[in-house]
Amino acid sequence: MNITEIQHRIQNAKVLDFGTLFNQSIELFKKTWVQGLVTLLLNIVLAIPLVMVIYIPLIFMGLADAYSSSYDTYDTYAQPEFNPIALVVMFILYLFAIFAMSTIGLGLKSAFYRICKLKDLEQMGREDYFYFFKKQYLGKTIKLSLAYIGINLVGILLCVVPLIYAIVPLSYVFVVYAFNPDKSVSEIVKLSFEIGNKKWFITFGLVIIAGFLAAIVGMLMCGIGIYVTASFAFLPMYFVYKEIVGFDDEIESLSLEKNTTP
Numbered sequence: 001m002n003i004t005e006i007q008h009r010i011q012n013a014k015v016l017d018f019g020t021l022f023n024q025s026i027e028l029f030k031k032t033w034v035q036g037l038v039t040l041l042l043n044i045v046l047a048i049p050l051v052m053v054i055y056i057p058l059i060f061m062g063l064a065d066a067y068s069s070s071y072d073t074y075d076t077y078a079q080p081e082f083n084p085i086a087l088v089v090m091f092i093l094y095l096f097a098i099f100a101m102s103t104i105g106l107g108l109k110s111a112f113y114r115i116c117k118l119k120d121l122e123q124m125g126r127e128d129y130f131y132f133f134k135k136q137y138l139g140k141t142i143k144l145s146l147a148y149i150g151i152n153l154v155g156i157l158l159c160v161v162p163l164i165y166a167i168v169p170l171s172y173v174f175v176v177y178a179f180n181p182d183k184s185v186s187e188i189v190k191l192s193f194e195i196g197n198k199k200w201f202i203t204f205g206l207v208i209i210a211g212f213l214a215a216i217v218g219m220l221m222c223g224i225g226i227y228v229t230a231s232f233a234f235l236p237m238y239f240v241y242k243e244i245v246g247f248d249d250e251i252e253s254l255s256l257e258k259n260t261t262p
Helices: 003-011 018-066 084-120 135-157 161-171 173-179 185-198 200-220 226-244 248-260
Strands: none
Touching: 003 185, 018 084, 018 200, 018 226, 084 135, 084 173, 084 226, 135 161, 135 173, 135 185, 161 173, 161 185, 161 200, 173 185, 173 226, 185 200, 185 226, 200 226
């Protein structure tokens, strides 16, 4: 499906029913809660080394300051001396960690949407959580992550208010990338904003309600249940995309059914 056809479908999108989308999300969650939990756990496990990259140097810096001969422990007003070069290195490591965690999250979440499609349409296929870290997609995943972070930073610099609006279109970056990995980064971002702008209010409402319910149910499950229910908040975007754009293979199967009907 080319970008012109997708844009045409977005512009001519039908009115979506809040209740229907919400109920569909619940039904799909029953089929994908395990995969959602695996996705979240993988995200946490892969993020641990990146967190260590930040904290281990901090620990060594703290020990160095504690035992530094230049630090006068008898002087109440004395202050530890920080090496400017060390601070610059720490800042660079911090930025790298944020970018790497964003890239990991983008790849895993996009792969989760592909798994959701398999479960929703009852298709046969491998549950590949690292689909977007393969050689042919890794570069695009990194570039898309940079674009995602950049848009967020621009929103923050513009007094946060634009970021609140951009949160909805940005939430479609994952699902658009999941089903259109052949599109360029600019096209993926453009399509995400077109869907988000077209269905902003219903998406915002679904995300708020789904996120609130996921948090409440998770807390009722002794807190740790939030890891199980967290993926529920991702599902409304899948169904909005499905209703507006649809999938190539689903369209092909429908056309085959029509052609084979006597």
